[in-house]
Amino acid sequence: MMPFDQVAGIAAPMMAPNVDTDVIMPKMFLKGVDRSGLGEGAFNLLRFSGGKANPDFILNQDGYRDACFLVVGPNFGCGSSREHAVWGLQQLGIRALIGTSFAGIFDDNCANNGLLTISLDPERVTALASVIADRTRNDVAVDLAAQTIRFDCGRRRMPFEIEPARKEAFLTGRDFIASTLIHADDIRAFEARHRAASPWMF
């Protein structure tokens, strides 16, 4: 997965609650056998209408087209488990999502791909969203090692929490399968105990 250390760029507000993965990646883009072409799919039905860019959609507006952060409403990424939603956001250039809460499967999918999700309390998310809603003040810099978000033309800074194991994985861009297979003997030993206790499961 892609490592994440320090990233600076534009942030766009997307504060609707319960933005689901059907909206993030509509079904028409789920028919591949690889991860290609999903940048076009991301938010497709919101970004385009009748083949043209929809001017109401935030990422089509001046000052937000090249956003690499989204500041989002609660329960972002709910619904379908489709990891295509995460791949598509990354292909659109999104590196981190800042919000109050993320849906479980989506959050795991983000972590498995190096798309950083940062959870803050609602007051802070609202404060951040209201600053970046001004396109002259929509710059944000995330420093994962220092666990800080700098915003408002560098004038303000807020800390954020992240579990140490998660932070480490994002910083190093770790291959989780390789690190799990280091424990292959433990898995085999567990399997033997499990089979003895519940032979009908095998």
Next chain:
Amino acid sequence: MAARTLYDKLVDAHVVRNLDDSGLVLLYVDRTVLNEYTSPQAFAGLRAAGRKVWNPRAALMVVDHVNPTAARRVRAMPDDASTRQVDYFAENAREFGIEYFDILDPRQGIEHVVAPEQGLVMPGMVIAAGDSHSTAYGAFGALGYGIGTSDIEHYLATSTVRYRRLKTMRIHLSGTAAPFGVTPKDIVMEVIRRIGADGATGYAVEFSGPVVSDMSVEGRIVMSIMIVEAGARGVVIAPDQKVLDYLKGRPRSPKGEMWERAAASWLTLSSDPAAKFDREVTLDISEVAPLVTWGTSPDQAIAVTDNVPDPVQQAAPDRRAAAMRALSYMGLTPGTSIQSVPIDFAFIGSCTNARIEDLRDAAEIFRGRRVAAGVRAIVVPGSTQVRAQAEAEGLAKVFTDAGVEWRQSGCSMCLAMNDDVLKPGERCASSTNRNFEGRQGPGARTHLMSPAMVAAAAVTGRITDVRSLLGGSRQ
């Protein structure tokens, strides 16, 4: 040892090792089911790294999301992309040695219907699969939950997932018999509307109470699947004799003396009486009415006797904006009676509500009636076995006599990845689980409800209180 919940017991029994000192563990997963659209990149990852599947026998592969549901079944998929997806799926099954049900297999169907039918699911297991509704397996006393493609790959390569323990929520259902016309779908929709679309985010849910004990296994599956729409990340229900009766004699269920041992062990699985849950929710089901959604989130639901709500009642600005957007997408005006809303389409299907019980409920409404003029109604059974059983019971004839299309099995219009897609603006009464924008096709409008309510809407041509068609004699 301190009192534990069933969820904690299942997790404890599957911890291979701790991965750090903050609660991240390597969790052994007993089973998975794979579909053709969330698995390809996982297999591609295995190939690229030269890895094998750790335990091919623990998995089952079944085509369900992209296949057509036309009455005559053919092997070919309707478009090149779907053909490539299904071909690659079959190739992966062959190369990695996993049991595979193709589209012509009499055991084919929606993964969450097929896995229990095959006896792949057993109490006490952990089952993680690449579909959010894998919580279905909680109905059997297994811990079921959904994962993404990277975790499918991780599972296939190691039989484990990296796992962080969830908070626990008990949803206690009290009361006696469900009120007239109220089904498990209505009960779970009522829970979702009360706790919200993120009310169970970060939680594993246990359903308990006399209502759950009285409920059929199929009804428990409905609730276990649908509670995902409140964000639940795992579901468990203590197994009982009904679960044993369901599983006995299934192809992959244990046999003979092994069955006796397994069954005795399964009946011991439950939360300790003193176990503490992080959150308790109780619902007296005598307060529940048949429900229908008016918006584009599954928590935007009202009793069928109510009017479309006014967004100004929402205090929070972002929620108010979301409700207004939902109403405009759905083409509804606040204050109108939901029962005055006409429909174009009626869909009975999905892993939530296309098992035999659901089809019986719907057939009861369709018997001796006709689909209203201008409405198209289709029934897509949850599996090819359910289809065969419905034909044997005469339900299929009830549907076709009523003017309902009787289809082959698949996910179909639950997510409209195949050719069953609504046109923009079309309004559908649907027995599915998600009413998201564009779920049943770009611009399509979905009203979630029970299968009997869908049938009622189909025969009247508008959203209808099913109780008015059930007749007083059954009260």
